Amino acid sequence: MPKAKLKEHKINRRxxxxxxxxxxxxxxxxxxxDKDEKAVAxxxxxxxxxxxxxxxxxxxxxxxxxx
Amino acid sequence: MAIKDYIRERFxxxxxxxxxxxxxxxxxxxxxxxxxxxxxxxxxxxxGIGCSARISGYLDxxxxxxxxGRALAFATGIKMSxxxxxxxxxxxxxxxxxxxxxxxxxxxxxxxxxxxxxMNNRVYGMTGGQYSPLSGYGTLATTAPYTNIDHPFDVxxxxxxxxxxxxxxxxxxxxxxxxxLIKKAITHKGFSVVEILSQCPTYYGRKNKEGNAxxxxxxxxxxxxxxxxxxxxxxxxLIETGVFVETDKPEYCTEYDKIIERAxxxx
Amino acid sequence: xxxxxxxFVQGNEACVEAAIYAGLGFFAGYPITPxxxxxxxxxxxxxxxxxxxxxxxxxxxxxxxxxxxxLTGNKVMTATSGxxxxxxxxxxxxxxxxxxxxxxxxxxxxxxxxxxxxHVSQGDINQARWGTHGDHSIIVLTASNHQxxxxxxxxxxxxxxxxxxxxxxxxxxxxxHLREGLTxxxxxxxDIVDRLKTSVKRGVDFHPYLPREDGRLxxxxxxxxxxxxxxxxxxxxxxxxSSDPKVVHGLLRHLVDKIENNVYDISRYKEYFLEDARTIFxxxxxxxxxxxxxxxxRRARGERIGLLELQTLWPFPAGIVREKCxxxxxxxxxxxxxxxxLQQVKTAVDNPDKVFxxxxxxxxxxxPTDIRNIMRLIQGRGV
Ligand SMILES: Cc1ncc(C[n+]2csc(CCOP(=O)(O)OP(=O)(O)O)c2C)c(N)n1
Ligand code: SF4
Ligand code: SF4
Ligand code: SF4
Ligand SMILES: [Mg+2]
Numbered sequence: 068m069p070k071a072k073l074k075e076h077k078i079n080r081r082x083x084x085x086x087x088x089x090x091x092x093x094x095x096x097x098x099x100x101d102k103d104e105k106a107v108a109x110x111x112x113x114x115x116x117x118x119x120x121x122x123x124x125x126x127x128x129x130x131x132x133x134x
Numbered sequence: 135m136a137i138k139d140y141i142r143e144r145f146x147x148x149x150x151x152x153x154x155x156x157x158x159x160x161x162x163x164x165x166x167x168x169x170x171x172x173x174x175x176x177x178x179x180x181x182g183i184g185c186s187a188r189i190s191g192y193l194d195x196x197x198x199x200x201x202x203g204r205a206l207a208f209a210t211g212i213k214m215s216x217x218x219x220x221x222x223x224x225x226x227x228x229x230x231x232x233x234x235x236x237x238x239x240x241x242x243x244x245x246x247x248x249x250x251x252x253m254n255n256r257v258y259g260m261t262g263g264q265y266s267p268l269s270g271y272g273t274l275a276t277t278a279p280y281t282n283i284d285h286p287f288d289v290x291x292x293x294x295x296x297x298x299x300x301x302x303x304x305x306x307x308x309x310x311x312x313x314x315l316i317k318k319a320i321t322h323k324g325f326s327v328v329e330i331l332s333q334c335p336t337y338y339g340r341k342n343k344e345g346n347a348x349x350x351x352x353x354x355x356x357x358x359x360x361x362x363x364x365x366x367x368x369x370x371x372l373i374e375t376g377v378f379v380e381t382d383k384p385e386y387c388t389e390y391d392k393i394i395e396r397a398x399x400x401x
Numbered sequence: 402x403x404x405x406x407x408x409f410v411q412g413n414e415a416c417v418e419a420a421i422y423a424g425l426g427f428f429a430g431y432p433i434t435p436x437x438x439x440x441x442x443x444x445x446x447x448x449x450x451x452x453x454x455x456x457x458x459x460x461x462x463x464x465x466x467x468x469x470x471x472l473t474g475n476k477v478m479t480a481t482s483g484x485x486x487x488x489x490x491x492x493x494x495x496x497x498x499x500x501x502x503x504x505x506x507x508x509x510x511x512x513x514x515x516x517x518x519x520h521v522s523q524g525d526i527n528q529a530r531w532g533t534h535g536d537h538s539i540i541v542l543t544a545s546n547h548q549x550x551x552x553x554x555x556x557x558x559x560x561x562x563x564x565x566x567x568x569x570x571x572x573x574x575x576x577x578h579l580r581e582g583l584t585x586x587x588x589x590x591x592d593i594v595d596r597l598k599t600s601v602k603r604g605v606d607f608h609p610y611l612p613r614e615d616g617r618l619x620x621x622x623x624x625x626x627x628x629x630x631x632x633x634x635x636x637x638x639x640x641x642x643s644s645d646p647k648v649v650h651g652l653l654r655h656l657v658d659k660i661e662n663n664v665y666d667i668s669r670y671k672e673y674f675l676e677d678a679r680t681i682f683x684x685x686x687x688x689x690x691x692x693x694x695x696x697x698x699r700r701a702r703g704e705r706i707g708l709l710e711l712q713t714l715w716p717f718p719a720g721i722v723r724e725k726c727x728x729x730x731x732x733x734x735x736x737x738x739x740x741x742x743l744q745q746v747k748t749a750v751d752n753p754d755k756v757f758x759x760x761x762x763x764x765x766x767x768x769p770t771d772i773r774n775i776m777r778l779i780q781g782r783g784v
Binding site: 145174175178180190191194195196197198199200201204207208209210211212214215216219236237240390393394396397398400401 | 426427429445448449451453455457458459461462463465466467468469470471472473474475477491492495623624626628629630631632633634641642
C-alpha cells in the first residue's frame with residue numbers, strides 16, 4: 068500500500084491548548100508551539116503523514132489531511 | 135465518519151487541563167468506535183464522577199453521568215434491560231477502584247457484557263490531587279504530604295482474579311495499542327477491562343516531579359513493556375501492556391434469558 | 402384469566418403481587434430483614450412474567466441498577482430496611498434530580514444502626530423525607546393492611562410515572578409479616594399509569610427535560626431512538642450540566658413544585674367516624690390497626706371518637722389534617738417513634754396544644770391497651 072501523502076495540517080487553534088504532545092512526539096520534528104501557545108506545522112514538507120500527532124492530541128485539535 | 139460526527143462539538147474545547155491524558159483516551163476511543171463501524175445509537179456510555187467521568191458529556195452516544203463509583207451498577211440495570219446495546223463504562227482510578235471497587239469486582243464476577251475502561255492517572259484529579267488507591271507507596275499527593283504509605287494494587291491482577299473475561303492494559307503513549315485494545319474489549323462478549331495509564335500533569339505530575347504531559351508520557355514509554363517480553367524478566371519493575379486474559383465464560387444477560395425460559399416452563 | 406384471586410399472605414407478598422399487577426419489569430435488591438421476602442418472591446415471580454430479578458452486591462448497587470433499568474423504559478422497584486435505606490440515599494437523590502421513576506420499599510425496623518432487625522418500628526418517617534441531601538420533594542406512602550398494601554403499591558407505581566419521581570413505600574415489620582387475606586383485583590379493576598413516552602420522531606430534536614404544558618415530562622427509552630444525556634448535576638432541557646443561576650433555580654423549583662402543587666392528588670387517607678368526633682386519632686401503618694380497634698370499642702359505648710389514617714406521609718397532607726381535625730378537642734397521634742408525624746400534625750392544626758402523642762418505641766407493636774392507658778394519662782385520669 069503506497070503511503071498517503073500530506074496535503075495539510077488542519078489545526079484547530081480554538082481547541083488547541085498548546086500542551087506540546089504533538090510536537091514532542093512527531094518523528095520528523097514538523098510541529099512547533101508558537102508564541103500564542105498553539106501548535107503550528109513549521110516544516111510541513113518533512114511530514115510523513117504518520118498521524119501520530121492527530122491520534123495523540125488530547126483536544127482533537129489536529130487533523131492530517133492527505134491527498 | 136469523521137471524528138466530529140462522534141462528538142458534541144458545542145462543548146469543545148473540552149474542560150480538561152492542557153495535556154491531560156483523558157483527552158487522549160477520548161481520542162483513541164472515538165477511533166476505536168469508528169474503526170469498528172459501530173452505530174452511535176447502539177452505544178450507551180455510563181460514567182461516574184471525576185475528571186475522567188466527564189468523557190461521557192463529549193460523546194454523541196446515549197450518555198449517563200452518574201455518581202462517584204457507581205457507574206457499573208447503573209450500567210448493569212441498563213445492560214440487563216437492553217442486552218443488544220454496547221455498554222461502555224469509563225471510570226477514573228478512584229471512581230473504579232476506591233469508592234467503586236465493590237461494584238467493579240462484582241460486575242466482573244458476573245461476566246456481564248460491558249466494557250470497563252479504567253482511566254488510571256494514579257490520583258484524584260477532580261478534587262485536586264489527593265492520593266488514590268493506585269498512587270503507589272512513596273508517592274506524594276495533597277493528602278500525602280509526607281509521602282504515601284498506602285500500597286497500591288495491580289488493576290490487571292485484580293480484574294483477572296475476580297473473573298473478568300477480557301483484561302488488557304495500555305497507556306496514552308501507546309495510542310495505537312490503546313485503540314486496538316478498546317476495539318477488542320468492545321467486541322469481546324463478557325466483562326472486559328482495559329486499564330489505560332493516563333497522565334494528570336496538573337496534580338500527579340507536578341507533585342511527583344514527573345514533568346509536563348509529554349515528559350510523563352515519555353516515562354510511560356520507559357516504564358512499560360509488552361506482556362511476556364524478555365525485558366520484564368530482566369527488570370521486574372516494568373509494567374506490562376497488552377492483552378492478559380481473553381476467555382469465554384457464560385455471559386450474564388444470556389444466562390438470565392435461560393432463567394426466564396426455565397421460570398416460564400415451571401409455571 | 403380475569404377472575405379474582407383470593408390469597409392468604411404476608412404483607413410483603415401483597416406488595417409483590419401489586420408490583421407485578423402494576424407492571425414491574427425489573428427488580429434489584431440485597432437481602433435484609435424484614436423485607437427479604439419481597440426479593441425472594443420476586444426472584445420466583447418476575448422471570449415468569451419475562452421480567453428480571455437481580456441480587457446485587459449491596460443496596461447502593463441495587464438502587465443504581467433499578468434507576469438504569471427504569472431509564473430504558475422499565476417499571477422498577479427495590480426493597481430494603483433501615484441500614485439498606487441509609488445506603489441508598491445518595492442514589493435516591495440522583496433519581497430525584499434526573500427525574501427517573503422508581504419505587505423503593507423500606508420495611509422499617511428499629512433503628513438507628515442495625516437496631517432491632519426483627520421488630521416493629523416507624524422511625525424512618527423523617528429519613529424518608531429528608532434522607533438525601535439538598536432541597537427536594539418526595540412521595541412517601543404507607544398502609545396498614547394487606548388490601549391497602551396492594552392498592553397503595555399500585556398507587557406508588559402510578560405516581561412514580563405520573564410525577565417522574567422516586568416513590569417510597571414505608572411499611573413496617575408487623576404489616577410486612579402478618580398473614581391475612583388478600584383479594585387480587587381483576588386486571589383492569591385498578592388504574593395503571595403507563596410510562597409517558599415522547600411523540601417526537603426519530604431524527605427530530607428531543608428535549609428530555611422540557612415539560613409539556615400540563616407539566617408532565619415525556620420520556621424516551623434510554624438507548625432508543627433519541628440520544629441524550631442524563632446527569633445528577635443541575636442540567637438544562639437537553640440534560641447537559643449547567644450552573645447558570647436561572648437554570649438551577651428553575652430546575653429546583655420544578656422538582657419541588659411538581660409534587661407540592663399536587664398534594665391533594667397525591668394524598669391518600671382513610672377516615673373512620675370523623676363526622677362528629679371530638680377525639681381523633683391520627684395514625685398510619687400497623688399503629689393505625691390498634692387505634693382503629695380502640696375507636697370501634699369506644700364508639701360502641703357512644704364515645705365521639707374517630708381515626709384519620711394517613712396513607713400519604715409525604716408530601717404531608719397538612720390541609721387535610723387541619724380540615725378533618727378542626728372540630729376535635731383532642732388529637733392523639735399514634736405512632737411507633739418519638740413523634741415524627743406528631744410534629745407535622747402540630748404544625749398543621751390550629752391549636753397545637755391539643756395534640757398528644759401515644760407511642761411505643763421498644764420494638765413491640767403499640768396495642769389498644771397501650772393507647773387506652775396513654776389516653777387516661779392525657780385526660781388526667783391516671784393509669
Ligand atoms: C460520594 C462522593 N464522594 C466524594 C466525591 C468527590 N469526588 C469527586 S471526583 C473524586 C475523585 C476523582 O478521582 P478519579 O476517580 O481517579 O478520577 P479523576 O478525576 O482522577 O479522573 C472525588 C473524591 C463525590 N463526588 N462523591
Ligand atoms: S497535542 Fe493538540 S492540544 Fe496539544 S499542542 Fe498539539 S494540537 Fe495543541
Ligand atoms: S503526521 Fe506524523 S510526521 Fe506529520 S506532523 Fe504529524 S506526527 Fe509529524
Ligand atoms: S486535574 Fe488532572 S485529571 Fe483533571 S483535567 Fe486536569 S490534568 Fe486531567
Ligand atoms: Mg484519577
